[in-house]
Amino acid sequence: xxxxxxxxxxxxxxxxxxxxxxxxxxxxxxxxxxxxxxxxxxxxxxxxxxxxxxxxxxxxxxxxxxxxxxxxxxxxxxxxxxxxxxxxxxxxxxxxxxxxxxxxxxxxxxxxxxxxxxxxxxxxxxxxxxxxxxxxxxxxxxxxxxxxxxxxxxxxxxxxxxxxxxxxxxxxxxxxxxxxxxxxxxxxxxxxxxxxxxxxxxxxxxxxxxxxxxxxxxxxxxxxxxxxxxxxxxxxxxxxxxxxxxxxxxxxxxxxxxxxxxxxxxxxxxxxxxxxxxxxxxxxxxxxxxxxxxxxxxxxxxxxxxxxxxxxxxxxxxxxxxxxxxxxxxxxxxxxxxxxxxxxxxxxxxxxxxxxxxxxxxxxxxxx
Amino acid sequence: xxxxxxxxxxxxxxxxxxxxxxxxxxxxxxxxxxxxxxxxxxxxxxxxxxxxxxxxxxxxxxxxxxxxxxxxxxxxxxxxxxxxxxxxxxxxxxxxxxxxxxxxxxxxxxxxxxxxxxxxxxxxxxxxxxxxxxxxxxxxxxxxxxxxxxxxxxxxxxxxxxxxxxxxxxxxxxxxxxxxxxxxxxxxxxxxxxxxxxxxxxxxxxxxxxxxxxxxxxxxxxxxxxxxxxxxxxxxxxxxxxxxxxxxxxxxxxxxxxxxxxxxxxxxxxxxxxxxxxxxxxxxxxxxxxxxxxxxxxxxxxxxxxxxxxxxxxxxxxxxxxxxxxxxxxxxxxxxxxxxxxxxxxxxxxxxxxxxxxxxxxxxxxxx
Numbered sequence: 182x183x184x185x186x187x188x189x190x191x192x193x194x195x196x197x198x199x200x201x202x203x204x205x206x207x208x209x210x211x212x213x214x215x216x217x218x219x220x221x222x223x224x225x226x227x228x229x230x231x232x233x234x235x236x237x238x239x240x241x242x243x244x245x246x247x248x249x250x251x252x253x254x255x256x257x258x259x260x261x262x263x264x265x266x267x268x269x270x271x272x273x274x275x276x277x278x279x280x281x282x283x284x285x286x287x288x289x290x291x292x293x294x295x296x297x298x299x300x301x302x303x304x305x306x307x308x309x310x311x312x313x314x315x316x317x318x319x320x321x322x323x324x325x326x327x328x329x330x331x332x333x334x335x336x337x338x339x340x341x342x343x344x345x346x347x348x349x350x351x352x353x354x355x356x357x358x359x360x361x362x363x364x365x366x367x368x369x370x371x372x373x374x375x376x377x378x379x380x381x382x383x384x385x386x387x388x389x390x391x392x393x394x395x396x397x398x399x400x401x402x403x404x405x406x407x408x409x410x411x412x413x414x415x416x417x418x419x420x421x422x423x424x425x426x427x428x429x430x431x432x433x434x435x436x437x438x439x440x441x442x443x444x445x446x447x448x449x450x451x452x453x454x455x456x457x458x459x460x461x462x463x464x465x466x467x468x469x470x471x472x473x474x475x476x477x478x479x480x481x482x483x484x485x486x487x488x489x490x491x492x493x494x495x496x497x498x499x500x501x502x503x504x505x506x507x508x509x510x511x512x513x514x515x516x517x518x519x520x521x522x523x524x525x526x527x528x529x530x531x532x533x534x535x536x537x538x539x540x541x542x543x544x545x546x547x548x549x
Numbered sequence: 550x551x552x553x554x555x556x557x558x559x560x561x562x563x564x565x566x567x568x569x570x571x572x573x574x575x576x577x578x579x580x581x582x583x584x585x586x587x588x589x590x591x592x593x594x595x596x597x598x599x600x601x602x603x604x605x606x607x608x609x610x611x612x613x614x615x616x617x618x619x620x621x622x623x624x625x626x627x628x629x630x631x632x633x634x635x636x637x638x639x640x641x642x643x644x645x646x647x648x649x650x651x652x653x654x655x656x657x658x659x660x661x662x663x664x665x666x667x668x669x670x671x672x673x674x675x676x677x678x679x680x681x682x683x684x685x686x687x688x689x690x691x692x693x694x695x696x697x698x699x700x701x702x703x704x705x706x707x708x709x710x711x712x713x714x715x716x717x718x719x720x721x722x723x724x725x726x727x728x729x730x731x732x733x734x735x736x737x738x739x740x741x742x743x744x745x746x747x748x749x750x751x752x753x754x755x756x757x758x759x760x761x762x763x764x765x766x767x768x769x770x771x772x773x774x775x776x777x778x779x780x781x782x783x784x785x786x787x788x789x790x791x792x793x794x795x796x797x798x799x800x801x802x803x804x805x806x807x808x809x810x811x812x813x814x815x816x817x818x819x820x821x822x823x824x825x826x827x828x829x830x831x832x833x834x835x836x837x838x839x840x841x842x843x844x845x846x847x848x849x850x851x852x853x854x855x856x857x858x859x860x861x862x863x864x865x866x867x868x869x870x871x872x873x874x875x876x877x878x879x880x881x882x883x884x885x886x887x888x889x890x891x892x893x894x895x896x897x898x899x900x901x902x903x904x905x906x907x908x909x910x911x912x913x914x915x916x917x
Binding site for chain 1: 637668705709711875
């Protein structure tokens with residue numbers, strides 16, 4: 182795998198008539214030819230949050246053709262606002278503007294904006310077009326690819342939503358320059374995950390390039406995003422609605438979602454919770470004898486070097502974990518299903534973890 | 550076309566891997582073999598309303614196997630409750646019960662229950678199974694077939710929703726015996742509509758059998774339901790997501806939705822508004838010279854014989870109509886699209902009605 186000085190890359194997510202491109206480049210926001218080819222009609226609503234609006238909203242709107250009716254909506258920033266009430270605000274704005282079935286929604290922001298705008302688009306007049314313009318590393322490598330949209334519920338994360346594919350994903354890596362270091366690390370959690378579940382060579386490349394990634398070196402970060410999106414796109418193309426292999430993308434997420442829900446959405450970043458969740462999944466894989474001590478040590482090291490936490494919250498008991506994990510969408514009937522590591526670069530879904538082993542892991546796992 | 554003494558009929562809606570059967574018979578609710586073949590797993594939630602619950606809820610639940618976990622939820626009865634807030638109550642109940650992705654929702658009731666439960670199923674954990682058990686004529690011949698689900702918004706009917714197909718539709722025509730006469734007529738509006746848009750012979754058959762239909766004669770009503778569902782199923786199979794021919798099913802609905810929204814949902818029944826809407830569409834078709842005076846007279850007579858209103862609300866101005874009609878989902882960009890009659894049994898979608906002709910129709914149309 183080689184990194185080039187050119188940051189420009191294009192991938193294709195292959196889903197038959199729902200296929201779409203992912204364009205990666207510097208300076209895409211504001212380029213006149215970036216959004217226009219993907220508009221469904223003459224009505225466009227750009228939805229963003231209070232953090233992103235002052236940085237990119239005017240620039241993006243100015244890039245749209247003069248004959249397009251452009252509206253904007255600015256929502257509060259944070260996972261705690263990813264609710265059906267905030268999606269309803271999008272619907273209200275669309276109806277107040279008299280927008281019809283051929284309108285296009287543009288999601289300008291991180292995963293929260295992308296998930297909410299995608300679900301708003303899936304349900305408005307039973308489905309309209311939308312375009313993802315993800316501005317965080319996490320959303321660029323994960324939530325903007327694959328068509329999972331939705332909102333949280335007090336009893337569980339992403340419990341309400343739809344599978345709904347965008348018309349295009351535009352990744353402007355310049356937007357990462359304004360991203361706080363903590364959120365950059367949170368995004369790297371998902372990048373590292375792709376190495377763990379599917380690609381040992383990519384994991385090695387990440388170990389070599391971690392400093393350049395944390396410095397947002399354009400060609401290195403573009404390569405990491407492209408490689409991550411390609412792995413995700415391949416898996417999504419195999420299994421769009423998560424009947425099988427797509428569940429592997431949930432490595433670290435069963436533990437991680439439990440942490441996020443227990444701590445209150447927005448207190449732990451999603452990627453931070455996934456970082457700890459992957460450390461827990463690797464530790465459990467070691468305790469089941471699936472990976473050896475050296476693999477576990479390497480796993481924990483790469484998570485830590487990405488700037489992510491390894492330890493679980495001090496105020497979270499084993500029962501707190503189990504209560505939340507029982508609500509996980511992967512579970513079938515009463516069985517708890519976990520994504521575990523056969524080795525580095527090879528994950529699997531298992532519902533056969535003995536409860537005693539899981540209980541021991543949760544009881545003994547380090548807290549802070 | 551002959552009516553038999555046997556009310557039992559089965560149709561198939563052909564949508565590839567989303568295909569499903571429509572079973573029509575007397576006494577289906579409570580029959581042990583009716584629901585069970587279509588359950589996705591061991592968790593079932595039956596959702597109904599306060600009117601239907603005392604009549605059929607226990608009977609339906611008792612027909613489910615002992616090893617199934619059955620929950621029930623009773624919502625208030627009426628179009629004014631078809632809101633995102635009431636769909637949220639379904640999601641709350643599912644999460645409180647710990648229901649997973651392999652649960653099955655059963656919609657026991659009329660179109661309001663069917664639309665809300667279908668949308669709740671489409672969005673719960675990004676999509677779970679549901680079964681329609683429609684108990685009104687309107688829902689048996691219309692809303693339970695074709696996968697349109699959703700809720701109303703203060704600014705427009707069915708503005709929020711999804712295309713989501715049931716696993717099966719079970720039509721128990723015994724449930725029509727408890728249906729008020731006014732709601733029976735409202736259901737006949739859609740039955741008559743199928744004759745208008747696609748099948749002149751069926752329209753003649755309806756004219757001959759209208760008294761038996763209003764008396765709920767089992768074999769006659771079963772035949773009318775089966776024929777209606779078949780026409781709708783054929784159209785839906787051609788055009789599942791309403792890109793073309795499916796729009797014909799909206800005959801009378803552009804005017805009708807405007808009446809319902811203006812009068813407040815629940816005051817005019819949907820079928821009543823569609824009855825007047827079809828009378829208005831027929832009158833406009835006559836004024837455009839597409840049908841002659843005799844065809845118009847025959848159209849108005851069959852609507853009236855079904856027990857439906859021909860006149861528009863006295864308190865509704867032409868501008869009230871136009872304001873609502875501009876929000877119609879069929880419209881593309883700024884053009885108003887209407888379903889009109891080429892002749893009886895042959896409808897078309899047109900965006901070419903001169904505004905002056907439409908304005909004259911609205912100004913001159915009888916009110917009461």
